[in-house]
Structure formats: C-alpha cells, structure tokens
Amino acid sequence: MNKTRKVSRNRPIPEAFRGKVYLDPTYDPAFKELFDSEDALRDFLDGVLGLEGDDKIKTLRFSFDKAVLFRVPQRSKVVFDIFATTGSGRFLNVEMQRLENDFFVDRTILYKAFLVIKGRKEMEISPEFKALTPEQQRYRRYLLPETISIWICDFDLPDAKGEYRDEWALYSRHAVREGKTVPLSGKNRYIFLSVPNFTKSADEVDCAADVWLYLLNHARDGGELPDFGSGIVEDALERIRVENADDELLQAQELNMTTKEDYESWMAGKVIKARAEGEIVGESRGKAEAEKKASDRTAKRIDYLRSMGVSEEIIAGAAAIK
Structure with a gap:
C-alpha cells in the first residue's frame, strides 16, 4: 500500500526533472530516499546476499551518512552512505559510486578497514559480549564480526569488465594455485554491482537483487516502472517519484548532479x-x-x-x- 507523502513545494519543479517520473537513484539524495525504509533495505540486502528462508535478515538498524572517526594517530574519518547492522551481528556499508577514479580500489579497502574496526568496537559494547566473563572476553580479543561492503557502481567493475556483479575476499595464493578457491575468512566480503551492466529486462528479473538493480538502472529512463508485485518496491518508487518530492529533496538532487x-x-x-x-x-x-x-x-x-x-x-x- 502506498504511503501518503505530504509535499511542501514553493517553487516549480526544476527543468532537469520535468517530464521525468522518478528522480535518478544513482545520485545520493534519491538513492537514500529509495532505501529510506527498513523493509526496502532489508529486501535489497537479502537479495544481494542470497539469503532465503530462516537465513533472511530478521532485524536491521541503519543510518545514512554515518561518519566513522578514529585517531591513528591523526584524526581520520570516512562517511558511509549507508551503515547497517543486523540482529545476527553483521555489519554492512552500502556505497553508491557514480564516477570511476584511479583510487577506487584504494578507497574500497580504506572504507572496509574502517568498517571492520567500527564493527569490532560495536561488538565489544554489545550486551552479548558484555555478558561474557573477563576471561572469555580476553580469549576473544581478536575475534572479528562479519563485515560486508557493498559498492553499487555506475560504471564497469575494476576487474570484471562487462559483468554486473563481482566479489572480493581474502585468499591463500597457494590454495588458489592448488585449485581451492574458498576464502580464508567468510567474515570479510566485498560485493560490487555495476548498474549499467545489468541488462535484464523486466520480464527476466527473477530475484530481489535483480529487482533493485533494475530500479537503479531504469528509474532515470523517464517513464513508469513496474513494482514487480511488491508493496515494498511500490513504496520505494513513490519515495523517488518527482511529483512527491519536496523542495528540499529536489534542491539536494539538483546540486548533487x-x-x-x-x-x-x-x-x-x-x-x-x-x-x-x-x-x-x-x-x-x-x-x-x-x-x-x-x-x-x-x-x-x-x-x-x-x-x-x-x-x-x-x-x-x-x-x-x-
């Protein structure tokens, strides 16, 4: 069922959006509007992570533009587009990257380093960890939570040209040489999604991950999009519909171009x-x-x-x- 949105608009819709049904969610403001719902983000993450049945995310907390600060020894900061934690102890960041640059791989590694440290610190203050005895906590001093970085790219993937999905993990060179391609740790994952390389038609979409990639790729085309029979998707589309956008969102989207x-x-x-x-x-x-x-x-x-x-x-x- 559609959510009613109260629109406050004191000026005409900017020329850039006239004739368009939706705001382009590959730009930051509309991207956050699209996923500004626990149901929407959980559906996206379940799809991208391939979680089904009892493995699906049960509870989810998330925030936009999450600044993570450390002193190492100077003050350092990264800002996650979306920072999320699940009830099962996963920590995730989701980034929307429109432009390719020569430091993209370096940036993904830096962000992941901050995510791992942030996840570890959050784990240490969790009720479950605090309930352990001091001896049990010391035994787990190097224990890391599962951390997953998801990068949605509006360009070709660094090492998978033409593909719309790739994953990175930590492997043993010897194991790979022996034909064993199981990562050293299942807790450290990078997932990359290329929006323009997702070329499935609406009829070919067959899973939640496909649905959200289809929306990200085609919302900018200008016309109406299918909701694929999902109330979650229907609500998400209403959040980025141009006629539903208030002045603040339109201005932010225009500037973010x-x-x-x-x-x-x-x-x-x-x-x-x-x-x-x-x-x-x-x-x-x-x-x-x-x-x-x-x-x-x-x-x-x-x-x-x-x-x-x-x-x-x-x-x-x-x-x-x-």
Missing part, C-alpha cells in the same frame, strides 16, 4: 598521470597548462550541467569548484 568529492578524486588521478607522462613540465609552463586545463574542465562541466537542464544557480556553484 555534480559532486565535489568524486570529481576531485577523479581529477587527482588525472593530474598524477599527467605528471608521470611529462605533460606538466617546468614551473611556468606547468602553471599555464594547469590553468588552461582547469578552464576547459569548468567549461565542460557547465556544458554538461546545462545539457541536463540544471538551473543557473546550481551551475554557478558547481563552476566555483576548483
């Missing part, structure tokens, strides 16, 4: 490559070339945003990103 963090990460890799290839030589020449490239990048960014129908106010803010 160009993200500073992803752009800077992508550019950092390009600059390093340019230097390695000798494109930036000499201080004065390098400065002139850098300024010209910066100007060209800004012009291309503005042209792209205008082609998407983004307002001039948002374009002005995007153009100011250096």
Whole structure:
C-alpha cells in the first residue's frame, strides 16, 4: 500500500526533472530516499546476499551518512552512505559510486578497514559480549564480526569488465594455485554491482537483487516502472517519484548532479598521470597548462550541467569548484 507523502513545494519543479517520473537513484539524495525504509533495505540486502528462508535478515538498524572517526594517530574519518547492522551481528556499508577514479580500489579497502574496526568496537559494547566473563572476553580479543561492503557502481567493475556483479575476499595464493578457491575468512566480503551492466529486462528479473538493480538502472529512463508485485518496491518508487518530492529533496538532487568529492578524486588521478607522462613540465609552463586545463574542465562541466537542464544557480556553484 502506498504511503501518503505530504509535499511542501514553493517553487516549480526544476527543468532537469520535468517530464521525468522518478528522480535518478544513482545520485545520493534519491538513492537514500529509495532505501529510506527498513523493509526496502532489508529486501535489497537479502537479495544481494542470497539469503532465503530462516537465513533472511530478521532485524536491521541503519543510518545514512554515518561518519566513522578514529585517531591513528591523526584524526581520520570516512562517511558511509549507508551503515547497517543486523540482529545476527553483521555489519554492512552500502556505497553508491557514480564516477570511476584511479583510487577506487584504494578507497574500497580504506572504507572496509574502517568498517571492520567500527564493527569490532560495536561488538565489544554489545550486551552479548558484555555478558561474557573477563576471561572469555580476553580469549576473544581478536575475534572479528562479519563485515560486508557493498559498492553499487555506475560504471564497469575494476576487474570484471562487462559483468554486473563481482566479489572480493581474502585468499591463500597457494590454495588458489592448488585449485581451492574458498576464502580464508567468510567474515570479510566485498560485493560490487555495476548498474549499467545489468541488462535484464523486466520480464527476466527473477530475484530481489535483480529487482533493485533494475530500479537503479531504469528509474532515470523517464517513464513508469513496474513494482514487480511488491508493496515494498511500490513504496520505494513513490519515495523517488518527482511529483512527491519536496523542495528540499529536489534542491539536494539538483546540486548533487555534480559532486565535489568524486570529481576531485577523479581529477587527482588525472593530474598524477599527467605528471608521470611529462605533460606538466617546468614551473611556468606547468602553471599555464594547469590553468588552461582547469578552464576547459569548468567549461565542460557547465556544458554538461546545462545539457541536463540544471538551473543557473546550481551551475554557478558547481563552476566555483576548483
């Protein structure tokens, strides 16, 4: 059954969204609206993890934009798009990544390191762990919970070009050489999903994972989408329907059409490559070339945003990103 949404809108729907039925959930604001329900996120996770029957997630707690802070020794922070914990003691982060960059693999490993430490700290303060005797706790001082990083990518996967799903884990080189491909630990998983490489039609969708990948890939097409007979999916689609979006969501979605963090990460890799290839030589020449490239990048960014129908106010803010 559809949830009634009270819409507060004081300005017309931006040009970028006119004629569209849904907001594009590969952008951060709509992505979080799509999964802003325990039922929706649990259905997605059950599908991606292949959980069925009694193995399905029973209880789930989650938060968006979860900042995880540590001192190692300097203050360090990562922000998970979605941080979730299950009643069975799993810890998960779900990330939506629109742009590919040269540090993508490094970033996934860094995020996973923070997730493992966060999971361990959360486990230590759980009622179950605290109920153990001091001796039992000491015995488990290296015990780690199950942690799963899920990366939803709007591009080809790093080592599985053309495929829409890949998994990473920790393997013994010797075991692999002997033909044994069982991970050293089942608690440490990376799952990667490529949205554009998911090419199944609506008729070919046959599991929960397929349903959510289909929505992520086709919500941006402009037209109505099937709910696949699921009230959970129906509600999720209503949350990203353009006519249901208030001003705050529309503005956030419009601004997020160009993200500073992803752009800077992508550019950092390009600059390093340019230097390695000798494109930036000499201080004065390098400065002139850098300024010209910066100007060209800004012009291309503005042209792209205008082609998407983004307002001039948002374009002005995007153009100011250096």
